Amino acid sequence: MTGHEPMPPLVAAAASRAREAGFPMSCDPATGRLLAVLAAHLPARTNVLELGTGAGVGTAWIASGLLPRTDVAVTTVESDRRMAGLAARGEWPSFVSLRHGDALGLLAEGGSYDLIFADAPGGKWHGLDRTVAALGPHGMLVVDDTTPMPDWPGTQRAEQSRVRQELLTAPELISVELAHGSGVILSTRRYTSPASPSPQNRAI
Numbered sequence: 455m456t457g458h459e460p461m462p463p464l465v466a467a468a469a470s471r472a473r474e475a476g477f478p479m480s481c482d483p484a485t486g487r488l489l490a491v492l493a494a495h496l497p498a499r500t501n502v503l504e505l506g507t508g509a510g511v512g513t514a515w516i517a518s519g520l521l522p523r524t525d526v527a528v529t530t531v532e533s534d535r536r537m538a539g540l541a542a543r544g545e546w547p548s549f550v551s552l553r554h555g556d557a558l559g560l561l562a563e564g565g566s567y568d569l570i571f572a573d574a575p576g577g578k579w580h581g582l583d584r585t586v587a588a589l590g591p592h593g594m595l596v597v598d599d600t601t602p603m604p605d606w607p608g609t610q611r612a613e614q615s616r617v618r619q620e621l622l623t624a625p626e627l628i629s630v631e632l633a634h635g636s637g638v639i640l641s642t643r644r645y646t647s648p649a650s651p652s653p654q655n656r657a658i
Contacts, residue, residue, distance in 0.1 A: 465511060468544060472509035475540055480587035481512035481573065484635030485598045487635045489517030489571055492594055498525040498566055503567040505557040507532035507576025510541035517550055524549050530559045534577065558584060559641030566590040572597050582620055586627065589643040597621060
């Protein structure tokens with residue numbers, strides 16, 4: 455990646471809103487392009503969840519990876535009312551649903567997701583097990599901001615270290631740590647097929 459690739463229009467618009475609002479914590483372009491690639495790979499009639507909409511930059515990368523398709527549902531939730539309102543100013547495709555509320559509250563509603571981008575304390579620092587439980591078979595989870603920064607307070611450093619350890623050791627996941635953007639852990643839920651009969655019990 456050279457840094458000169460053009461941004462999709464949805465992403466450019468969301469990044470502009472973030473700059474105008476002085477919001478510095480948007481999804482970085484490297485992570486965004488990864489999200490777009492993963493979204494483009496999804497089959498029809500699947501569900502995507504983003505925890506932490508912010509100004510909508512990550513949402514825009516996901517939606518841009520899906521367009522011009524309209525056969526995948528994208529739900530994004532933001533707990534901060536101001537940021538939720540900022541994201542709502544965007545012109546979103548019909549398959550994107552923006553919600554203002556608590557990430558853990560949304561997860562409590564149930565549902566299975568094929569791609570989850572966890573970019574908020576709720577569902578990442580708190581309730582990571584609920585996020586993992588919401589992954590469908592082969593479901594993918596993206597967690598960013600895993601590379602420690604010098605200005606991180608001790609609490610953030612400790613929380614991110616714990617999240618990293620949990621993801622890399624969870625038996626139901628296979629995970630890889632990527633030196634990509636702000637640091638990414640990409641996880642996939644292992645698929646457990648129905649038990650097959652043992653060889654000695656098979657009919658001959």
